[in-house]
Amino acid sequence: MSEASTSVEANEVSQRFYCKKCDIKCDTHSGYKAHIVEIHHTAYCSPCNKGFTRKSSLKQHLKTRWHTQDDMYTFDSFIVSISRWIPNKGEEFTTMYDPDDIYNYVNIVKDEQDIVGHVPRQFSSSFNALLRAGGCINVKVTKEKPIYTNFNGLLVHCTYCITGKLIFIENIKNAL
């Protein structure tokens, strides 16, 4: 066997363990497979942050209680208010998201159209995910007197009442 053909063979072997997408060469087949599973899941569940090598596994996963069981959670926090709104104790609102907004803002809305404020930024993405999945967030003002802050403007005391699938509620609890 000539040296040239040996080098071609070696090259072919390394091509087999080569990931074009990442420009990465793996030494072994198992290493290559681990890379594909870890980096290039064929299916992915974003609320769980979990990858699946087969679409059917994801399908099974979506039947687990995390994705099928409804849950409810109530906690006290704030409405980040826009200043022209004067809060009344006991006032109730719904929440809405803008599907085109890249910052995942969740607005607090009066009579389904008037925006009075938005949810604190640390909840934005987990609230947004719950709403997108068909969940529901209601807000009730608990104190009339707002808090003035330098960075967030006016904060109004409120209670958030959240309903949705278990995994989304769990993600919101983790964001608190």
Ligand SMILES: [Zn+2]
């Ligand atoms: Zn890769």
Ligand SMILES: [Zn+2]
């Ligand atoms: Zn999941």
